[in-house]
Amino acid sequence: MIMEHIQFIAPEISLLCFALLIVLLDLFITQKRVLPVLSVIGAIVAATFIIVIWNTPPVGLFDKMISIDPFGLFFKLLILAATVLVILASHNYVLKFNKFQGEYYALLMLSAVGLMLLVSAINLITIYVALELSSISLYALVSFLKDKKSSEAGLKYLILGGVASAILLYGMAFIFGLTGNTCLTCIAEYVRGMPFKDLQEVPALMIGLVLIIAGFGFKIASVPFQMWVPDVYEGAPTTITAYLSVASKAAGFGVIARVLMTVFGLPVWLHNDWAMIIAVLAAITMTVGNLVAIVQTNIKRLFGYSSIAQAGYMMVGLAAMGLTMGTKENVTGGLIFFLLSYTLTNLGAFIAIIAISNKINSDEIEDYNGMIKRSPLLALGLTICLISLAGLPPTAGLIAKIYIFSGAVNMGLAWLVVIAVINSVISAYYYFKIAKAMWLGTPVTEEKVDASWPEWLALAACVVGVLALGVVPGLFMNLTTAAVRIFGI
Numbered sequence: 341m342i343m344e345h346i347q348f349i350a351p352e353i354s355l356l357c358f359a360l361l362i363v364l365l366d367l368f369i370t371q372k373r374v375l376p377v378l379s380v381i382g383a384i385v386a387a388t389f390i391i392v393i394w395n396t397p398p399v400g401l402f403d404k405m406i407s408i409d410p411f412g413l414f415f416k417l418l419i420l421a422a423t424v425l426v427i428l429a430s431h432n433y434v435l436k437f438n439k440f441q442g443e444y445y446a447l448l449m450l451s452a453v454g455l456m457l458l459v460s461a462i463n464l465i466t467i468y469v470a471l472e473l474s475s476i477s478l479y480a481l482v483s484f485l486k487d488k489k490s491s492e493a494g495l496k497y498l499i500l501g502g503v504a505s506a507i508l509l510y511g512m513a514f515i516f517g518l519t520g521n522t523c524l525t526c527i528a529e530y531v532r533g534m535p536f537k538d539l540q541e542v543p544a545l546m547i548g549l550v551l552i553i554a555g556f557g558f559k560i561a562s563v564p565f566q567m568w569v570p571d572v573y574e575g576a577p578t579t580i581t582a583y584l585s586v587a588s589k590a591a592g593f594g595v596i597a598r599v600l601m602t603v604f605g606l607p608v609w610l611h612n613d614w615a616m617i618i619a620v621l622a623a624i625t626m627t628v629g630n631l632v633a634i635v636q637t638n639i640k641r642l643f644g645y646s647s648i649a650q651a652g653y654m655m656v657g658l659a660a661m662g663l664t665m666g667t668k669e670n671v672t673g674g675l676i677f678f679l680l681s682y683t684l685t686n687l688g689a690f691i692a693i694i695a696i697s698n699k700i701n702s703d704e705i706e707d708y709n710g711m712i713k714r715s716p717l718l719a720l721g722l723t724i725c726l727i728s729l730a731g732l733p734p735t736a737g738l739i740a741k742i743y744i745f746s747g748a749v750n751m752g753l754a755w756l757v758v759i760a761v762i763n764s765v766i767s768a769y770y771y772f773k774i775a776k777a778m779w780l781g782t783p784v785t786e787e788k789v790d791a792s793w794p795e796w797l798a799l800a801a802c803v804v805g806v807l808a809l810g811v812v813p814g815l816f817m818n819l820t821t822a823a824v825r826i827f828g829i
Contacts, residue, residue, distance in 0.1 A: 345401045348393060348408045351386040351416060352453050358382025359449040366442025376427050376434075376794075379445045383424045383452070390416050404523045405463045412460030414676065414819070415594040419459070422587040422683055423452045428798035429691045430579045432698055432791075437484055437577075444484060448583070451477035455587055459594035462602070464512045464522040467595060471508070471559075474591070475501050478584065482576040493575025500568045501558065508555025514548030515603070524602045532606045539613050549604060549614060553621075556599075559592030562655065563625040566648045573644035578697060581640055582690035585647045586683045593654055593679060600662060615662030618655050623759045626652025630766045639693060640703050642770060646729065647686070649767060654678055656753070656760055657744040663751040671747035673821035678744050680816065681736035681809050685728040688802030692722035695791035695799075705774055710783025718789060719778045721799045726771040728806045731764050736809030743817070 346353070359382070362375055390413050398409035426448065434441050454474025461467040479501065483494025516522055519530040531545070539546040557565035573581045604610050629649030636642035657675030664671045695718055696711060697703050712719040728735035741764065745757045791799070809816055 348396070348399065348401055349406065350389040350393075351420075352456050354389060355382050355386040355420075355449055355453050355456070358385070359446045359453070362442055362449070363446045366446075372434075372438070372441045375441050375445050376430065379427050379449060380424055382449060383420045383427070386456075387417060387420045390420075400462060404525065405466045406457070406460050407462040408460065411594070411598065415459035415590060416456045418590055418680060418683055419452055419455045419587050422583065422590070422687060423448065425687050425691065425798045425801065426579050426583045426587075428794040429582065429687075429694050431794040433577065433579050433694055437486070440484070444481070447477045447481050448580075451481070451583075452587070455591040458591050459598070461595065462524045462598070464516065464524070464527075467599070468505075468509060468512065471595075472505065474588070475505070478580070478588065481580045482572055482584075484577050484580065485575075489575035490577070491575075493572045497568055497572045497576075504555050504558030504565065507551050507558075511548045511551025511555055514544050514551065518542070518544040518548065524599065527603050528605065531603065531610070537607075537609055539610070550617075552599065553596075553614070553617065556592055556596040557621070560589055560596065560654070561648050561651045562621055563628045563648065563652075566625070566629070566651075569648055570641045570644040573647070574638055574640045574703070578640065578690065578694045578703075581643075582687055582694070585643065585686050585690065589647070589651065590679050590683060593658065593675070597658060597661065597675070600658075611662050615659045618662060619659040619753055619756050622652045622655035622659060623756055624652075625649070625655060626760060626763045630763045630770075633770050634766070636770070637705055638703050639697070639705050639708070639774065642705070642774075643686075643689070643693075646767070646770075649763065650682055650686075650729070652763070653741065653744060653760060654682070656748050656756055659756070660744070660748040660751045660753060663753070664747075671751065673817055674740075674743035674747045676820035677809075677813070677817055678740040680820065681728070681740035681806070684802045684805040684809065685725050685735070685737055688799060688806060689722055689725035689729065691795060691799045691802060692718050692725070695795050696722075696789055699789045705777055706781075707784065708774060708777045709781025711778040711781075711789065713783055714785075714787065715789035715791075717796075718791060718799070721803050723775050723778065724803050724806060726775050728810070730768040730771045732768075734807065734810045736806045736813070739810055739813040743813075 358378060362378055366375060393408065394413055396408060398407060400407050434444060437444065451474045454470050457470035458467065458474060461470050479494060479498045482497050483490050515527060519527045521527050536542050554565060561569050600614055604614050626649045629645045629652060633642050633645035636645060654675060657678055661672050661675055700707050728737035731737040731741045745760060748757050
């Protein structure tokens with residue numbers, strides 16, 4: 341029976357094998373350029389295995405520890421795509437830690453393995469183990485530059501991440517103590533059979549739900565669990581900052597959506613309660629993120645607060661998704677579409693930032709002045725991504741916000757959408773502050789800024805994706821709605 345299940349976790353196994361191969365080869369070869377090539381091949385092999393099993397009916401593996409379904413497979417492909425793009429963007433950046441390239445690529449792939457297991461986990465134990473596998477790798481990667489800022493960022497991420505893990509585990513303990521199960525579907529059956537009509541009648545369930553939301557809130561950078569973001573984003577290698585902002589966040593939303601929709605989906609009063617909790621947190625998160633981003637002068641810290649604000653928009657979709665309980669595909673698929681859009685957009689912006697900052701050796705926005713004269717294509721690519729982040733046509737960001745906001749309005753969250761629209765207007769100020777510096781600023785030097793061909797390839801893929809999602813969103817929306825049909829009731 342176990343051997344029959346192995347084929348379904350072949351993506352994770354193959355990626356793990358390539359990570360170990362990279363560690364071993366790093367000991368014997370002097371030509372380190374082989375390592376990123378192997379890393380990309382490993383991700384492509386894993387993606388191929390996912391495509392092969394894409395049409396497989398949903399199946400639970402290893403006594404309901406892992407689920408193979410379109411929802412998890414979609415997120416796995418998204419994580420692998422982000423991993424490949426970050427590897428390509430690392431082409432020149434890894435020279436900052438040239439002696440540790442093998443460890444860098446191996447840890448990046450091990451983190452991806454953890455995130456892939458996380459989005460398909462259907463057991464509290466599996467969720468926690470997968471979360472720690474990805475987190476431990478990221479703790480090391482954040483401090484990889486080994487300078488003062490990077491070491492401080494790694495330490496803060498480790499300490500706060502440990503606290504968040506403890507909170508999450510405590511919440512899981514309450515749920516286990518109440519239900520006697522760690523399997524998500526088993527817990528759901530117990531919860532649905534309870535005779536209560538309000539969370540206040542079940543203190544253990546209420547405490548467990550709040551603690552779980554808090555634990556995952558750290559992963560998705562939701563207020564008030566966002567305190568690690570600006571310092572970690574600024575101190576970490578920029579490539580890892582990019583990875584944290586998209587892959588880690590996408591996996592976080594994937595697992596919290598699965599847990600909330602599966603375990604706390606019914607009865608109706610329960611999913612209405614947690615949906616309103618998420619809605620209130622969304623309003624606070626997007627407002628705090630946008631207001632604090634306005635005063636930032638460091639582009640990585642600015643994108644850190646932008647990431648917090650974007651998490652708030654995604655939580656609007658999560659709240660609407662909870663209220664529908666999977667009965668409206670356009671609402672439930674809107675969140676997944678937004679994650680796809682955000683991944684391509686934010687990665688595209690960071691790839692341009694990596695290429696520019698690596699050349700000018702600065703992350704200050706004022707040093708981006710006149711970049712259109714020094715590197716027209718990089719400035720144009722970054723500007724397109726900024727337009728998408730602001731939610732303007734003809735980019736993916738506009739369509740993503742339309743899907744999420746319209747779904748929220750249909751579910752009676754018009755007040756939240758009003759707050760979100762106001763925040764979108766606020767965000768345009770600091771996004772276009774960067775664009776203004778690049779297009780209208782006076783360059784401090786005429787020295788040209790260029791990128792390597794892997795960086796150009798990654799940036800082009802992101803920009804094309806951002807425009808394609810904005811112009812022909814229907815094709816991609818069909819894919820995202822298919823991914824969430826497992827929640828239909």
